[in-house]
Amino acid sequence: MKITIVGAGSIGTLFGSILFQAGQDVTLVEKRHEIVEAIRKNGLKIIRGADEKVLKIKITENIEEAANPDLIMFTVKSYDNVTAARDCLKIIGPNTTILTLQNGVGNYETIASIVGEERTVVGTTTFGSTQYAPGCTRGSETGSISIGEFAGGISERISTLARQLREGGFEVFEVDNVNKLIWTKLAVNVGINAIGTLCNFENLYTSKIEEAGLLQKQAVEEVAAVAKAKGLDLDYDHLYQHVVDVSESTAKNKCSMLQDVENKNLTEVLTINGAIMEEGKKLGISTPINFVLTNLVKAKETYHHR
Numbered sequence: 001m002k003i004t005i006v007g008a009g010s011i012g013t014l015f016g017s018i019l020f021q022a023g024q025d026v027t028l029v030e031k032r033h034e035i036v037e038a039i040r041k042n043g044l045k046i047i048r049g050a051d052e053k054v055l056k057i058k059i060t061e062n063i064e065e066a067a068n069p070d071l072i073m074f075t076v077k078s079y080d081n082v083t084a085a086r087d088c089l090k091i092i093g094p095n096t097t098i099l100t101l102q103n104g105v106g107n108y109e110t111i112a113s114i115v116g117e118e119r120t121v122v123g124t125t126t127f128g129s130t131q132y133a134p135g136c137t138r139g140s141e142t143g144s145i146s147i148g149e150f151a152g153g154i155s156e157r158i159s160t161l162a163r164q165l166r167e168g169g170f171e172v173f174e175v176d177n178v179n180k181l182i183w184t185k186l187a188v189n190v191g192i193n194a195i196g197t198l199c200n201f202e203n204l205y206t207s208k209i210e211e212a213g214l215l216q217k218q219a220v221e222e223v224a225a226v227a228k229a230k231g232l233d234l235d236y237d238h239l240y241q242h243v244v245d246v247s248e249s250t251a252k253n254k255c256s257m258l259q260d261v262e263n264k265n266l267t268e269v270l271t272i273n274g275a276i277m278e279e280g281k282k283l284g285i286s287t288p289i290n291f292v293l294t295n296l297v298k299a300k301e302t303y304h305h306r
Contacts, residue, residue, distance in 0.1 A: 001025065001164050004066040004091065005073045006084050008035050008059060010129035010256075011101075012075030014139035017046040020057050022169035027066040028059040036061050038135030049141040068093035071164070074100040077260075078107055078271040085114035092119065097161060101125045101145060103189050103256070104271030105182060105279075108150050121161060122178055123147035124185045128253055144171040148178030183232055184242065187223045189272045191216045191243035193257040194293035197267070198300070200258065204251035207244045215289060216243065222276055222287040229283040257297070264304045269297040 001024050005012045008030035020026045028044075030036050036059050043054040060066060068091065076084045081102075088098065092115065099121045100107045112120040127143030145165060149155050154174045162172045175181055195206045195215055207213050220243050224236035260267045273294040280287035 001071060001168060002069045003027070003071045003073065003168070004029060004063075004069040005075055006063070006088065007074065007076035007080070008032075008039070009075065009077075010131035010137050010139070010259075011125070011127065012073070013039075013044055013131065013135075013137045014046065014127060014129040015073060015075060016057055017044060017053070017055055017137070017139075018169045020055055021053075022167065024168050026057060027069075028057060029061075029063045029066055030059060031061060032134075033061065035059075035134045038133075042135055045136040047136075047138045051141075063087045064090055067091040069096055071161070072096060072098045074098065074102060074107070074111060076102075077266065078102055078104050078110075078268045079266055081107060081110045082114065085111045088115055097121055097157065099123065099147065099161070102268075102271075103185070104268050105186055105275045106271050112150070117150070120150075121147055121158065122150050122182070123175075124178075124181050128250060130254070130259060144173060146173040146175050146178070146181055148175040148181070150178065152177055152179070180232055180234065183223070183227050183234060184239065186272065186275070187220050187234075187239050188243050188246045189255075189257075190223050190276060190290065191220045191240075192247055193255040194269060194273050194297050195219075196255045197258040197261050198293070198296055202251060203247045203253045203255060207247040215293070216247075218289045219273070219276075219293060222280065222285070222290050225285050226276055226279045226283060226287065229285055230279070261297075261300055261304065266301060266305075267297055269294055269301075273297070 003026050005016045006029050008028040016026050039059045044057050046053050098119050101123050108122040123146050125145050129139040131137050162174050165172045192206045220240045227234045257267045273290040276290040277287050
């Protein structure tokens with residue numbers, strides 16, 4: 001399978017390494033020159049547990065060098081979706097599928113509005129990763145991908161893509177209600193990311209420190225309320241316990257939002273906590289905790305980019 005990965009950050013390089021080692025034809029596309037030069041010169045360094053590899057994987061700043069792929073994987077930040085999707089129009093072939101596994105909500109809608117719903121597939125992933133230097137990524141030892149049709153159901157194209165991704169080295173689940181899964185992961189990101197970012201601590205402490213845990217609980221309550229109003233069957237108690245479980249199972253991790261702030265990059269808070277705030281407005285549901293978390297993170301961004 002010929003695969004173009006748009007965005008060679010931590011998760012893009014991790015996915016690229018897995019596919020490359022499974023014998024797939026992979027090209028990374030990245031606009032940050034320092035990452036492209038590091039991987040061209042030194043190879044892509046991947047650390048997963050005790051395993052460390054350096055891979056001579058293709059990378060380019062020019063997306064047109066990765067034309068007509070079977071699959072495009074979107075691993076850019078959500079705020080780059082419009083630009084990246086328009087760039088992808090230059091390389092899409094007659095049989096190209098586009099897959100987004102990004103955090104937050106609204107990614108599918110943005111991408112599909114540009115490249116077409118008939119080409120776009122959405123899902124989630126449990127992989128975690130950190131890019132600790134240009135061209136150097138530390139990734140989780142285990143993880144999976146779940147995909148489904150945005151409108152619901154498991155189509156022939158979902159089953160075909162799942163089979164191709166399994167051949168590419170992934171554990172893949174085909175899910176009938178992918179939106180429920182997306183909102184479940186959204187709850188995790190809502191409950192962990194902004195709190196960890198603002199308090200500057202690892203995932204575990206978002207639930208273990210009493211004051212942080214109170215904010216986490218109320219933020220997730222707001223997710224459950226908005227999800228219920230949208231017709232999604234998400235039980236609050238199970239949702240909240242899942243968030244706590246993830247904070248414990250990823251105890252030592254710094255969330256991607258905190259990594260972004262530390263690197264003085266923009267965050268995805270608007271498609272995470274901000275999405276709950278905006279959906280709440282539309283539905284007449286008060287979301288004061290997510291309002292405060294969103295605006296505090298944005299204030300921190302503004303300070304770093306002043």
